Amino acid sequence: MTTVTFEEVTEQHLPEIREIYNYYVMNTTISFHTEELDIDQIKSSVMNKDTRYKTYVILENNQMMGYVLITQYKSKQAYDICGEVTIYLKPDILGKGLGKQALRFIEKIAKEQGFHTLIATICMENTRSKSLFERNGYEQCALFKEIGYKFDRKLDIGSFQKIL
Incomplete structure (x- = not known):
């Protein structure tokens, strides 16, 4: 039986987080970075000094x-x-329901931390992520056309909102 748990991120998780994130940087329009991040950059993006903002490994x-x-x-x-809520999964395990479980988990944490609203910012080419958030009660509240440029094309992003 498969057991899914969540653990608050520590420095020992950073190399694997970096590997996951940099895959999306170099191979997709999911991330708008165009160059790989180093460990210090990853650390500053996932280990916030403000304790309201949390990162968990899945x-x-x-x-x-x-x-x-x-x-x-x-x-x-x-x-x-x-x-702002963000989920990154290893690319070879997409479609197993982990995104939905992660979203439910982080929404519970967000409520405990006193958040009223969550926003997801998604490249509109990322139909899988768009669908995940919409199926879980997020509504598109903004569309920014041709706001990014990656892989020789202009990209749109959408903002999706859920009031908790």
């Missing part, structure tokens, strides 16, 4: 399958009731 039978996090949406104080 473990299946004690093996890391990905990670999920809540980050600051914007740095102005009025936005403090809102967080």
Whole structure:
């Protein structure tokens, strides 16, 4: 039987998180980075000094399958009731339901941390992620056309919102 658990990120997780993230940087439009991140850059993106913002690794039978996090949406104080949610899974395990489990888990954490709203920012080519968030109650609230440029093409992003 498969057991999925979540563990708050530590420095020991950073190399594997880096590997997962950099796969998406170099091979997809899911990330808008165009160059691989080093360990220090990964650390600053997943280990926030503000304890409201959390990152968890997703473990299946004690093996890391990905990670999920809540980050600051914007740095102005009025936005403090809102967080940005992101999920990255190992590319070879997509479609097993781990994204849904991670989303439910992080929403529970977000409520405990006092968030009212979560935002997911998604490249509109990423139909799998778009579908995941929509199936779980997120509504598209913004569309930014041709806001990114990667792999010789202009890319749109959408913002998807859920009020908790």
